[in-house]
Amino acid sequence: MKKKILLISAAVLVVAGIAAVVYWKRTPEITYKTARIERGTIVSTVSATGNLSAVKTVQVGTQVSGTIQKLYVDYNSRVKKGQAIAEIDPSLFNASVEQSQGNYLSAQANQQKAKVTLADAERTLARNKKLLAEGIISQGDFDVAETAYQAAQAGLRAAEGSVAQTRGSLMQSRTNLRFSVIRSPVDGVVISRAVDVGQTVAASFQTPTLFTIAQDLTKMQIEVSVDEADISRIKLDQKATFTVDAYPEQTFQGRVVQIRSAPVVTQNVVTYVVVVNVDNTDLKLLPGMTANVSIQVAVKEDVLKLPPVALRFKPKTKEAAQPEVKRQGAPASEQAKGMRRGKGQQVYILKDNKPVAVPIKTGISNNTGIELAEGALKEGDEVVVEQQGGGDGKKKQGGGGSPMGRPF
Template sequence: MNKKISIVIALVLAAGAIIFFVKNKTVAVVKHQTNKVEQGAISSSFYTAGTLAYRNQARLSAELVAKVTHIYVQEGQTVEQGQELIKLDDSSVKAEISQMEAQVARGDIEIRRARSDMEQKRTEWLRQSELTARGMVSKQALDLALSALDNAKFQLESNEKNALQNVAALLQKQKLLEKTIIRSPIQGVVIAIPIKVGETAVASAVSLAGSSLMTIADPSSMVVEAQIAEFDIARIKLGQTAAMTTRAVPNETFMGKVTRIARSVSNDSKAPNDNKTVRTVAVQIELATSHPQFVSGMSCDLSLIEGAQAKTLLIPLTALRVDEISTDNFSGVKRRDYYVWQVKNGRVVKQMLEIGYADEYRQEVRKGLTLGDEIISGPAAFLEKLRDGQALPEVDVR
C-alpha cells in the first residue's frame, strides 16, 4: 500500500514540474539585423534554362531506294565538304544506264535512216516538178511526191525528238548514278549514323526507317535554344547579352547574344487550346566561343542581362518589403508598393521606395533612401511584426 502511494505522489510531482516549466518557459526573441545603404554596381538578369544545338547541321538522306554497301566514316569523325561518306548499291542504276545508252544509239541510227529517206523523197519531188513543168507527168504525180516528202520530214523530226528524250533520260540516269555516292555538304563532325551496311536507304521526307542516313554538324556553330514563357518574352531583346553555364564545363561561363526571337508561339499539339495554358516563344542565343565538351541536346542555364547600373544605391534584397493594393475590385488588378523599415532616432519608420534593378542578393534603390541610411534587413519573422513609428524592439517570434 505504501509503495502505491509513493508512485502516485511521484506522478503528481512530475506533472506539477512540467506545468511549472511550461508556464515559466523563457520567451524566445530574435535580435534585429541592420545594414547601411551602400553604393556600387548592379546588373539585373532574367534566368531560364536552355538546350545546346547546332545552328549549322545537315541531315543526309537518299534520293533513291537502294541498299547501303559501304559506310566510310564513324560517329565523331571530322569530315571535309564533298568527302565521300556512304556508297549505295548502283547495280540497278548501271543496268538502266546501259539500256538507255542502247536506246540512244538506236535513235541515232533511226535519225540517219529517216534523213536518208527524206533526201530521197526530196530528189523525187524535184524530178517530178521538172517533169510536170515540161508537161510530161500529171499534176497528181507531183502532189504525191510532195506528200511523200512531207511524211519523210515528219518522220525525221519525230525521230530527232525521240532521240532528245532518250539523251535526257540517259543524263538523268547518270545523275542518279552520282547520287549513289553520298557526300558531305559541309565541313563538320559526324554526329549520327542511324543506318548500317546492308540496310535499305529510302527516298522519303518522313521519318521512315532508312530515310535518314547520317547527320553532319559544324561544331563551331553551337547555339543555345530556349523556350521563354509568353508573359516574359517582352524582357528579351535582339542583341541582348547572355551568360551560359553548363554542368559539362562547370567552372566556365560562356557569353553570347540573342540572335533570333520567333514571331509565333511554339506549336505544341498536346497543349490544350485555352487561355490558361502557358505558351512559349523560341529564342536563340549565339555563343562567342564554344567548347569541345559541348554536345547537341545538352541542357544549360541561361542568364540574360536586362540592364545594369555602374554606380547606384544598394540594399540587401532581404530588407525589401511589398504591399499589394487592389486598384480595381472587378478586375483584381493590384498595385505593388515597395518599402523598407528604416531606423531613425531609435524608432522604426516605414520608408517607401522607388526601386530599379535587382540581382540574387541586392536591390537598387532609385528614390527614398540616401547613402549611409540604416535599415532593418531581417530576420523575416522580425520584419513581419514591425509597425510604423514604434520604438525599435526585440520581437517575440515564437
C-alpha cells in the same frame, strides 16, 4: 518533526510553482537583426534554359532508293564538300544506264534512216517536177512524190524527237547512277548517322535523313525559351552567360542574336524562342548539351543596394511605429501618398529599438540586391531583416505543455 518537514516541502513546491508560472508568462526579450545598405553594381538578368546546337547543320538524304553498300564516314568524321560518305548498290542503276544507252543509239540510227528517206524523197520530187513540166508524167504521179517527201520530213522530225527523248532518259539514268554515291554538300563534322551497311533506303516524297553534318562546331547557338512576362526585357545584342552540366564550375559567354516572334504554347504556358550565339573555339561544348542561361537585361553601377529579405520583413508585434522617416522636405501626408503610389513598398529601421516603416521605391534587382531608387535612406543605414523573440505570448504559453510535443 515530520510535520515540519512536510510544511517546508509544501512551501518549496509552492515557490517552485509560482516561479514556473512567472517563467512561462514572462514576455520574451525582442531583438532585431539588421543589414547594412551598401553601394555597388546590380546586374538584372532573365534566366532560361535551352539546348546547344551548331549554327549551321545540314541533313543529308538520298535522292534514289536502294541498299546501302558502303559507308565511308562515321560519327565525328570530318568531311569536305563533295567527299563520298556512303554508296548505294549501283547494280540496278548501271543496268538502267545500259538500257538507256541502247535506246539512245537505236533512236540515233532511226534518225539517220529518216534522213536518208527524206533525201531520197527530195530527189524524187525534184525529178518528177521536171518530168511534169515536160509532160512525161501525170499530175497524179507528181502528187504521190510530193506526199512521200512530206511524209519523209515528218518521219525525220519524229526520229529527232525519239533521239531527244532517249537522250533525256540516258541522262536521267546516269544522274541516278551518280546519286548512288552520296556526297557531303558542305565542309563539316558528321554528328549523326542513321544508316548501316545493308540497310534499304527509299526516296519518296519525304527524303530520309541519312547523316547530319554540322558545318562549323566552333560557332554554336542556344535556343532558349523565355517566358512571355520577360520577353519584353530581351533586346538584340544583350550579353548572356550560361553553364552546362559537363563543366559546372565554368561560365561561358554568349550574345543575343535573334528574338523569334512566333509563340510556343506548352500546357497553356506561352514562351518565345531567343537565340544566343556562342563561341566554341576550344570545342568543349557539344550539340545537345543543356545550358542554363542568364541574359543580362539591365546593369546599374554605383547604386544603393537593399538586401531582398528586407522587403519581406514584417514586424511580429503591434508596437511597430508607422512611417516617421520623411524624405527631404516632404511632409508626412505627402510621404503617405508616396507609399500608396509605390504600392506599399517599405522597409523598417530601428528607432528607440522599435521598427519604424520607411516608404521606398525600388528599381532593378537580382538574387543578391535590390536597387533603392527613392527613399529617405542612405549608404550605411541599417534595415531590419529579422525579428528574434516577441510574437504572441499566448501562443507560447499554449504551446509549452510538454517538452516532448503535444500529448495524445
